[in-house]
Amino acid sequence: MKIAFVEPSRFSTGNVAVMVAEDRKLLPTAKALDKQTKGALKRAMGASRFTGKKGQTLSIMAPSGTRVDRITLVGVGKPGDIDMLAAEAIGASLVVDANGAAQKALVVVVDLPDGAKIATEEFSARVALGGKLRSYRFDKYRTKEKPDAKPTVDTLSVAVKGSAAAQRRYAVIGKAADAVFFTRDLVAEPANVIYPESLAARCKELSKFGCKVEVLGEAAMKKLGMGALLGVGQGSVRESQLVVMSWMGGPKGQKPVSLVGKGVCFDTGGISIKPAGGMEDMKWDMGGAAAVIGAMHLLSARKAKVNVVGVVGLVENMPSGNAQRPGDVVTSMSGQTIEVINTDAEGRLVLADALWYTQKTHNPQAIVDLATLTGAIVIALGHEYAGMFANNDDLANKLSAAGEKSGEKVWRLPLGENYNKEINSDIADMKNVGSGRGAGSITAAQFLERFIIGRTPWAHLDIAAMAWSNKDLPTSPKGATAYGVRLLNRLISDNYEAKE
Numbered sequence: 119m120k121i122a123f124v125e126p127s128r129f130s131t132g133n134v135a136v137m138v139a140e141d142r143k144l145l146p147t148a149k150a151l152d153k154q155t156k157g158a159l160k161r162a163m164g165a166s167r168f169t170g171k172k173g174q175t176l177s178i179m180a181p182s183g184t185r186v187d188r189i190t191l192v193g194v195g196k197p198g199d200i201d202m203l204a205a206e207a208i209g210a211s212l213v214v215d216a217n218g219a220a221q222k223a224l225v226v227v228v229d230l231p232d233g234a235k236i237a238t239e240e241f242s243a244r245v246a247l248g249g250k251l252r253s254y255r256f257d258k259y260r261t262k263e264k265p266d267a268k269p270t271v272d273t274l275s276v277a278v279k280g281s282a283a284a285q286r287r288y289a290v291i292g293k294a295a296d297a298v299f300f301t302r303d304l305v306a307e308p309a310n311v312i313y314p315e316s317l318a319a320r321c322k323e324l325s326k327f328g329c330k331v332e333v334l335g336e337a338a339m340k341k342l343g344m345g346a347l348l349g350v351g352q353g354s355v356r357e358s359q360l361v362v363m364s365w366m367g368g369p370k371g372q373k374p375v376s377l378v379g380k381g382v383c384f385d386t387g388g389i390s391i392k393p394a395g396g397m398e399d400m401k402w403d404m405g406g407a408a409a410v411i412g413a414m415h416l417l418s419a420r421k422a423k424v425n426v427v428g429v430v431g432l433v434e435n436m437p438s439g440n441a442q443r444p445g446d447v448v449t450s451m452s453g454q455t456i457e458v459i460n461t462d463a464e465g466r467l468v469l470a471d472a473l474w475y476t477q478k479t480h481n482p483q484a485i486v487d488l489a490t491l492t493g494a495i496v497i498a499l500g501h502e503y504a505g506m507f508a509n510n511d512d513l514a515n516k517l518s519a520a521g522e523k524s525g526e527k528v529w530r531l532p533l534g535e536n537y538n539k540e541i542n543s544d545i546a547d548m549k550n551v552g553s554g555r556g557a558g559s560i561t562a563a564q565f566l567e568r569f570i571i572g573r574t575p576w577a578h579l580d581i582a583a584m585a586w587s588n589k590d591l592p593t594s595p596k597g598a599t600a601y602g603v604r605l606l607n608r609l610i611s612d613n614y615e616a617k618e
Contacts, residue, residue: 306402456549
């Protein structure tokens with residue numbers, strides 16, 4: 119879908135969306151259209167439940183005598199309701215509405231009520247971004263599809279006074295859509311297409327933005343002593359990989375921010391095999407790695423003034439005659455030994471070596487890992503928040519703020535010594551699951567904390583409930599969400615990036 123910015127006097131005929139504030143207050147363009155249509159907009163509102171509340175829409179066929187064919191009223195609510203996320207949601211909802219009416223072109227005329235605390239150019243750019251994000255489809259494997267099932271909107275034009283300023287702003291934030299689409303594609307691909315080596319190859323595409331990409335194979339990881347990661351992948355015919363992506367756009371000598379992702383490209387559970395029902399969804403068990411890759415895509419594409427290193431451990435967890443067994447003991451890169459009680463608690467083993475490698479090699483000022491780690495987090499938080507665990511209040515607060523601003527929210531959960539004791543092993547330094555069924559997400563985080571060196575600020579995000587959605591979301595259709603890309607970008611831009 120193409121994005122364009124035009125002056126209000128220059129939009130063409132077709133499907134036009136105009137804005138209405140709460141209590142059915144027509145904003146200037148809507149007021150002018152109502153006058154042209156001899157009160158049609160007011161009559162339509164009077165015959166409906168549309169009141170102009172944030173997110174409401176009402177569409178009517180335009181009466182004869184106007185140059186437009188279809189008019190959509192969109193509620194912006196009160197001045198205090200209007201922010202970046204609201205603007206994105208408006209753009210997204212209007213694209214859905216226009217597709218439902220089989221429209222090819224959509225024009226959104228931007229008018230804001232007095233008192234709105236967002237600049238018009240920012241609001242306009244966010245409307246365009248929301249529409250772009252919602253237009254995503256993963257349909258490359260569909261060979262037959264009914265014409266009425268396909269989206270029709272091919273152009274979204276935002277009509278706003280000072281359109282050049284809005285265009286410039288979109289040129290900056292619009293790169294997020296490219297990174298999000300790249301990430302969604304990675305997660306949506308089947309496991310016979312995306313596996314450790316092919317995903318590592320996709321990471322190399324970031325080189326075009328100036329991001330340095332290094333791939334370590336099994337021989338290199340064995341030399342480094344990564345027994346935890348390699349143990350997970352040993353049952354697969356696919357070779358495990360560790361990918362290191364470096365973007366050095368910040369001041370020379372600045373310690374990097376490090377992002378680490380779990381990349382289990384398919385998770386059968388190994389010998390502790392999962393039930394057959396729903397196992398096909400385990401192609402997205404690399405959602406944490408995909409988020410890190412997408413964040414590196416966005417940061418390098420927009421030339422962020424910061425040093426960032428992204429590390430992803432890529433494996434397949436498969437059952438075979440060579441697969442890791444329950445009861446095996448592996449030695450991690452840190453030298454700590456791990457008794458593998460459950461081979462389906464594999465993501466933490468991958469992250470253990472990836473975290474240690476990242477700290478030893480890059481000495482980061484802060485480290486954030488993302489993983490579709492536990493089903494327990496879905497039970498605890500549903501699909502509204504990712505679970506956050508942190509050893510540093512400042513980093514936790516920064517992530518919480520970034521989550522609220524980006525719409526990718528996190529909720530902090532506790533760590534503590536009593537939880538930590540749950541993963542003590544009788545024969546090794548630790549075991550990879552807790553003693554009972556309780557606090558599964560917390561004991562997983564406690565396991566990871568044992569691989570954080572000293573006082574390095576660290577946060578773990580359990581995104582098991584967020585990487586994929588079984589329903590449409592405001593700016594994301596059903597399927598892969600790319601959760602984490604915009605959260606990490608916001609975290610870095612607000613707190614670590616050099617300012618002009």
